[in-house]
Every structure is written in C-alpha cells, then in structure tokens.
Amino acid sequence: MYDLAVKYGTIVTPDAAYIGNVYSKDGVIQAVTSVEVEEPALEMIDATGQYVLPGVIDTHVHSRDPGPTHKEDFFHSTQAAAAGGVTTLFEMPNTNPPVSDQKNFEKQKAHLEAQAVIDFGLWGIYLGGFNEGELERLGETGIIGFKHFWGYALNRDTYQLVYDYDPKDPNVFMPAHEGQIYSAMQTIAKTGRLLAVHAENHHLIQEETAKIKQAGGSTYEDLLQARPHLAETLTVQTGLQLAERAGVHFHVLHVSAGESVEMIRKAQQRGQRVTVETCPHYLFLSAEDYETVGPRMKIFPPVKYKSDQAKIWGGIADGTISNVCSDHAPHTREEKEGDLWSIPAGSTGVETMLPLMLNAVNEGKLSLEQVVQLLSAGPAELYEIDHQKGKIQAGLDADLVVVDMEQTCVIDENELHSKSKMSAYHGFNVQGMPVHTIAKGRVVMSNAQVTTETNGSLVSPKT
Template identity: 45%
Template sequence: MKWDHVVKNGLLVDGEKTYPGNIYIQNEKIAAITQGDLPGEAREVTDARGCHVFPGFIDIHVHSREGVLGTSPKEDFYHASMAAAIGGLTTIFDMPNINPPISNAENLKNQVKNFTPKAFVDFALWGICLGKLNMDQLEQLSSAGAIAFKFFWGYAIDTKTFQLVYNYHPSMEHLIPPLDEGEIYQVFQKVAQTGKVLAIHAENFALIQALTQEVAKSGAKDYEAFLKGRPNLAEETTIQTGISFAKEAGTKLHILHVTTKEGVGLIREARAKGYPITGETCPHYLYLCDEDFPRLGSLMKVYPPIRRREDQEMLWQGLNEGTLPVLSSDHAPHTEEEKKLDLWQAPAGITGVETMVPLMLHGVNQGKLTVNQLAKLLSEHPARIFGLYPEKGSLQVGTDADLTLVDLKLETRIKKEKLHSKTKVTPYEGMKLQGAPVQTIVRGKTVAKDGEIVGIPGGKFIHS
C-alpha cells in the first residue's frame, strides 16, 4: 500500500461534527478516513496532533486585479493566490472586472491559461454581466466554465474597453451610463437560463450620488458625513429590487458584501419565503465599525462602507442564524500611497485574502461562532451554492483532498510586512489573534505551511 499523504491525529471538522481521525490520500483524493493507523508507506506524513482539520477553505470573492491585458501595481494573481494559500484557503474565485473583463468565453479561456501557472491554490472565475453589451455571450461563458455571474449594479461601462467606471457623469466620453432596471431585469432573466448564480454589488448609485453631493455642499468631511452620503437605504433598496427580480425571473441571487441590518432583514425574509437568495459578509464588516475611523482613517474605506455597531451586530447574527451562509474576503488591495489619501480621495477596498481565516478563528475563540459553523461558512456552503460540493467543501472519501489545518491555540499578530500580497496594507496592523491556519493542502499536496509557501504553483481551474 502506498499513500501519497497521510494527515494523522487531527480533529476533523465539518459543518455538523468534530471527531478525531486520520486522512489517507491517494491521487489527490481522500482515500480513507480512519481512527487507527493503516499499514503502507506514505510519501508525506503530516502529524496534525493538536490541530483542527477543515475541508479546505474557499474564498469566493477575490479581486486579484490581473487581466490578460495587464496586472496592476496593487495586486496580481501570483501574489493573491500565494497570500490565499498561506492564509489557509484552498480555492479562490477571481472577480471578472479586470482588463479585459471576463465577459465572454474567449476571455475566460485566456484567463485560465494566464492564471494556471501562477496558481498556488485552485481557482474559479466569475463571468461579468454588462447588459446588452454581452447578453448573448452569457450562455457560452457559462458553458466555458464561469463559476457564476457578477453584475456591478450602478456602474457605468466604457464601451471601448468594457471597463467599469464608478461615479458616472453624463459628460464622460465613451461611457454607457449605469444600466436601467429594465436592462438589469433582462440580465436576471438571462442568467436564470444558465442555471448559475447571479451575484450583485448592491448599492443604489443614483441615491448615493445625490446624497453625497448634498453632503459635499454641507462641507462636512468626517466619517459620519461619508455614511450619510452612502446610507443603509442605498443597500436596502437595491437588495429588495434584486430579490423581487430574482423571485420573478427564477434567478439564484447572491448578495455580495452585505453590510446593513436592513440587508440582513430582507435576506432573512426572502429565504423564509423559500426564494433562492444567499448572502455573504466580510471580516472587515464584522471586526470594524464607524467607531474605528479615528484610529484607521482611509485604511478602512471600502464600498459598501463599514457601518455602525448595530449593523455589525446584526451581521454576526445573520451569520449565526444562517441568513448569510457565506463569508468572503472581498480582497481588493490598493497601494499604501493610495490608502494614505484622505477619506474622500482614497480608493475603496481592503486587502483581506490572507487575514480572513485568522480573524475568523479568533472569532471562534471569542465564542462568536463554532468550528462547525466556520466549516459551513467557508467550505460547505460556498461549495454547495456554486455547485462544487462534495468535491470541494466536504471531508469525504472519494473527493478532493483539500484540507486546511488550523491551530486554534496559536497566537499571532498581524504585521503588514508579513503579508504576501503585492501591496502590504491592512487595517488590522498589530492586531493580536488567537488561532491560525498552519498548513494548507490542495488536492493532497501541501502548498503552505507555518506561514510560508511550500513548493511551486499547482492550482487548477475548477468549475461546476
């Protein structure tokens, strides 16, 4: 008997239970789960004593910012996937708003070629919805393997480059303004036909623009003014229109980065009525709130914005009760220079792919959620919702041997210079955490261990 890899003496965790066991791996798959030892040589043996062994964690919301036509000084896929591996993730879904956008099958195929040699972990690719500009491409894009579709509600589009443009103004050239709700509804209908999930960035652009202008006129510049310009109402109205559209068109709708108590309430109601609505939130909405602005400044600027303590509390409750079945990082790095600009000039986005798992393990130690809930939020649910379960997201013989080993007792401190993204910026600088991923195993192969990469990229493109 020859085993490729044996992970011994760990405490196995899935969405339902926690139990001691050994995992024997052959040909990238879990070949056996045992309590005692099996005979046979093993190419690699990992002693997981003292560790929790999770089904490999999945981050469905990563902006590596790399397209075939160019990477960014902010981030690229090589660094993002490296940071992911070290951060305890075994699969990431890359967002499609890059250059060129993942708006058709060809762009997707090129991106797969581009990413594969740089991937430390497995990856999936989001397709983008640009309304009429690529409505007739969605079916092929789906067949080519887009994991799901994203629609950037409220963004204008450059008709030459297909790049998204925020803060649209009619005077801008080559731009089509944000799609109207008629065209948006047609997107919902079209995606419903593919059977894939449609995810939305849910902010009411027109409302934000009007209120931000009001705020600007008033001269107020503080975080309170910022929130007044992007109120909870902007998220509420877009989510509820999205839910109505999804209900009517039969679309599986995923609400990205939910930030408001109103948003949680709407998703809760929709799910109770049996509509196929899911939602996610991100660590920065769980660990930060408006009270942190004096300390952090633009480092915590993100869209939708980090809100008030009452919203934060409802987001935790939403995770616990199952209203928000997914956690994601919305990893969206900017350079340190950019994030040093003031609140109104700095770009929105937070580096997060590497810090998500440690932050959430800390939450487990604080009693905010259980290891089983974490296995659901970061493994089982993402895999189920996007059609990868049980190949991904489970601890089950016969499926991909993706494992994240975690030491719940390990104390670490977040330091930006230890991060592996291209730009090393974080709002959590200096934060002391208990609980950290200590080994990341992708299809049987250890890719990261104790905070360092082990070996070379071997990630694969995956699709449902």
C-alpha cells in the first residue's frame, strides 16, 4: 500500500517528458511506472493533461527570521514557497544573529525547523575579520555554502550589514578587503563548500551615487547610473581572479549585467569552477518597465536594460547560468514608500517564480525541461543535495509539483502568502500555474490552499 499516487501526468526531467505514474511511501518515491501497478495507494492525484515536475528548490531566500520579522518570518515564507511549487528553500545567513559559527548554525536550525512548512538548507556567512577564524568549523556543519556580501560592513551591536558605513565609526566592522577574501577563499576551498557573493563594488557605487545625488538625480535611470554595470563586473572579475588562484568554487549570486555573464562564460570555458544564478526580475523586467512597475522593482543589484536581459537569456540558453532563484526579500508596504534613494531594495519572489517561468515556457522562451533543470535538478546538483532532491526518481524524496500549463492567473499581491503583500509583478497575466505541491509525499498545497503543518527539516549536502 502506497501513501500517494500521482497518475497519468507527463513527468518532466531535465531532458525528457513522458507520461507516467509516481508512487510514494514514507516521503520517498517508491516507483515510477508507465503502466499502473496493482498495489493501491491511500491517496491519488489525477494529473491527466498536466505536468509533474520535481519540486522547486529556491536557493536564495531572505526570510529575515530572526531579525526584522515584521517584514517576513519563516512560517510565512515557507507557506508562500509551498503556494509557489517550491518544496525546498535555502535561507540566507544575514539574520540576527547571523549564521557565522557552529553555535549560531545549530540555533538557527532549531529555530527554523519549528516553523518550516517545507524542507530548507542554511547558508553560512563570511564576514571578514569578524568570523574568519570560524570558517573551517562552520564548513563542518550542514551549511549549503558560504555567502559573502562583498563590500558591506557589519554593525558590531546590531549584527546588521551596513552599506553606507562611516570608516571611522568604532562600532563598525570594516568590510573584508581583497587580501582577506583571498585568504578566506583558500580556507573555504578546504571545506569543499562554495563561496557565493553579492557582487557590487561598494566604493564605486558610493562615489557615483554621491555625484548623481549632488546633481539632483532622482529617477530610475539615475539609480542605474549610480550603481552601474561596472560595479558588478568589477567585483565579478576580481572575484574570478582571486577564486581561480585560491582554488575555490566561486558562485555569483543574482547576476544582473549582461557583461558579467560573458565574463563567467569565458572563465567556465577555460575550465574555472565558477557558477552563476539569476532571478526572475532580471529575466522578466528591465529598466523600461519602471514607469509601470514603480518602486516595487527597486532591487539590488538593480534590474538593468533590455540588452542585459537578452544576454542573461543567452546565458540560460547555453547553460552558462546554473539556476534561477527568487532572492525573496520582502519589505512592508510602508517601507517601500518614499523617494527612490531611501526606500529599501528587495521584493517578494518565492511564490511568483514558478508561475513566471511557466508563463515563459508558454511564450516559447524556454522549454519545460529547462525549467526543471534551472529550478530543480540544477540547484540540487550544484549544492550537492541530489542524493535526496531535484529529480523524479525512485529512492528520492517525493517532492513534486503538478502544474497546469493551461491555467491562467492575474498576479495579485494581496493574495500572496508572505507577510509582505508587495510584488513587482502585481497585475501581471501569466499562463501556467502549480496546482498541487507535494513535499516529502505530503500535499502541502492544492488549488491555492496551503497547509499549516510544519514538517520541514534541514537538508544538507552529501558528504
């Protein structure tokens, strides 16, 4: 007797699609069949005419918990995830306290498991001199990888990352410089984990911002001049050079500039171990949309031009880009009001990512197989959790999302499951929606109804 059978759907893998049935028991896929087995199942989902995908793995989420939980918390973000077909998310480590050592890792694991609707991974943080002595031990916990906010300082009291720091402020822990980062890379290389960076050159942005502000700039175009392409490509290039010598796997987070994709492609072609992700906003928005979308699309690195978008799609097409993730980073409606310089950057994303990608499939921009590669199989392999997640395969976790490629939807931010009811895609029409999300054999979302059970637990890389 199986627990669950998902029948008659088209099962999608990274390189094929075929009609079949998936049977699970105790949270694990037991059988994938072309003809029904005789043995019955307690529960059955009829996926006739629909597609059965491995559950989405969103590798880049800021639930801000513990921290400014008025914006979001882990229970809400994992509910939103389930609503969006996501069955595993990776939580970013810039919480308060940050995931900077073994003790904080254990604390955070316990804190999040208590509220998790779905499984999750944890990022560790590298904070320059603040925790460079902890990296090796932190690497021995179950973290997914190390995250570095290149150029950000740290407030010693609040543990908050500070961008516009005063270098003379005694409470500020100065950003790591190239020498420290190079040393940290050598240490991280030994742990076998990757180093992922938010890549924007702080000093260049500081200088350009001051000039633009002084000239009275206030438009989105001004914002882009103040955080130019060069800010990203400079850090990407520096990181590539340091990482190559240090022998560390280097991962570029949320790529936004077309030229960065080209640099990374070249590095891959000469054999460097470097990967790069992008996010829906870089694929589906561009500066030209600011007039209609407005401040909701202020995200860092900023969404750039159509020409960047085209090159990022080029990176999707030829496999330069390893995965797509949301960079879910909610703020309240009030916080997002005010002038463009002072409102915070970031937006919700975990719930809308899969619908946007399915819609792109319907628009002919990529195939459903590519979606499975970019959202499930790719991240599982990249972060080495493919012994447990990422594909529809006997023996793996029964993480599935059934999608209806015909169903249409107008995205309404008021119906989001996050605490934050703000989305840059509010009002967008999409075709292609998740209709059932199954996490470890349990239905956590069905026709927009999301469970409140918190069965999620930590996922760690193999070995």
